[in-house]
Amino acid sequence: MAFKKTFICPYCFSQHKIREAEFRCTNKRCKDFDDIEMTIYENGDLNKPLKGKKTFKADSKISITLPKYAFCPECEKKTFKVVCPSCHNALPEATLFGRDMIISIVGSRDTGKSHFIGVIIKELIERISIKFGGNMVANDDDTIKRYETFFGRKLYTDLQKLDLTVSSERSVNNGAYKPLIYILNFPHKFSLPFFNNPGKEINSFTFVFFDTAGEDLNSEDTMSTLNKYICNSSGIIFLLDPMQISAVRNQLKTESISRSSSVNWESTARSDDIMARVSRLIRNNNNLPSKLKIDIPVAAVFSKFDAIYSIIPEGSTVLETSPHCANKSFVLSDWHNVNQEVQGLLKEWGADSFMSQLEINYSNYSYFAVSSLGLDNNPREDGGIERPRPHRIEDPLLWLLMENKVIESSK
Structure with missing residues (x-):
């Protein structure tokens, strides 16, 4: 090759x-x-x-x-x-032979980025990649060690929620700021010339996960220094904390809000402001004028779904189990329903500013809702959790893989 x-x-x-x-x-x-x-x-x-x-x-x-x-x-x-x-x-x-797959996971402080990264990597290795006939492995021993140190041990052994990621401006030697690098291998069907039978080859992708503190997204100067990876992304997963939406907080019990948030929501940067900064960073880096939309696909994801699923209308598709892995393809009918439902909830809850930022800046985007820890697994007051049993955590990533023509879709 x-x-x-x-x-x-x-x-x-x-x-x-x-x-x-x-x-x-x-x-x-x-x-x-x-x-x-x-x-x-x-x-x-x-x-x-x-x-x-x-x-x-x-x-x-x-x-x-x-x-x-x-x-x-x-x-x-x-x-x-x-x-x-x-x-x-x-x-x-795979960096030299295969495709670069940098998936940027961004959001304001305490939106659950670390939990998402810690759980999605585990799920990709042990379940998701296998369901699609492939596998995912760590690039080296350093990645294995740092995953266990910063994510795996606390989530899956100690059964404790993760601490907030410390800003690199305050802790430049924090090992969480080195990317976690994995190699994702997927079979790819192709037709051999002059033969009727199809063949298969293995496509390798260099997958990069980078845990950025929400604080580091509050300043464009800091972002331009620390977040070069965003501009080279194959896709962006933008996490939205539902606790930042006043209409959501008004429907939840105070106890549920406090257990889902480690910081005062009033002190965190607004999601629409961070989306605007991310968009300007990409435009400036790529010399893209404001009249042209950015072609990087963006998955706008409601995180902490475990904290708000009680106020989701009964019968909503987003409450059901994700069907994509079982079908070994991205199921478009399920995606369409979830996208419409989450979009409708955002409109109902008055998140128009964020939705406007997404529509104005990006040509391809979709809405999702996930729980990294799982429904009925909201952290206790002491930070204790049950073993993560994620709800729909694979949906935004599989959509990005479909948009990058890594996996196939089905109706």
Whole structure:
């Protein structure tokens, strides 16, 4: 399979031509050098730079791609390790051969982004990818370790809700700010020339999950520094906290509101303001005039559905179990009903400003409602939960995969 012409680094989100990628020596006996690029990426002290083996470009004078290996100019040993020229992180093979799938998960503070990420990764590995005949695996041991440290252990072992993600402006060394990188493999049917029987090949996707604090979306200056990944997204999942809507709060018990929110809703940035900032960031980065709509698909998602499902009209499709995995395709009739129902609720509850931001800025969007922890699993006062049993958490992601032609749809 041929290399792509360009790639997006799943660590620093910089875009490069394939031939700009570098190799790193893997010979343990080769001497170490100051690694300035990695030091900057790790927010280290440039006066005490990190050490690493030699990085270098392959000696390919005529090739427009990369050779499979290169020889270290220091020790002359062969190496197969390819790294990003901007940050010197090792590039997954799927980044060079497969498709980049950066799914940005954004929203204001305390909208449930960490819970969504922690649960959707678990579900993708253990259920969703398998139902579609594929699999998802962590790119490396570091991703496995950081998932367990920041998400898995607390959610699935300690059975506790996650703490709010700390702003990177206050905690630049917080490991949650490195992306979690996974490789999603899906079978792809194709027709062999001159044969009647179809064949299959495996399509690989580099999946990147990045847990950004809601505080970091309050300032466009901070966003432009920390959230380059948004501009290179294949899709955006925008989480909406129903507790920010006064019409919702007026219908709920005070206890239910307090158990669903860790911060004062009045102190958090409005969802429509954050949507406006995200849209300006993408437009500025891509030099897109205001008269043209952004073509990145956006899933607008009501999070914390477990806290509000009691006020949803009886018989609503959104109360039912998601059918997509069982059908091994994205069921359009179910999606249409859910989209219409959530849109109708937002109109009824007076969320017109957010809906207007979405309609004005994006050419392709849809509405969803999910619960990462599951219905009747609202955190207790001590933060305790039962094991997550998510409700419709796969819907927005599967819609984005369908829009990116990764999975098929059905009526």
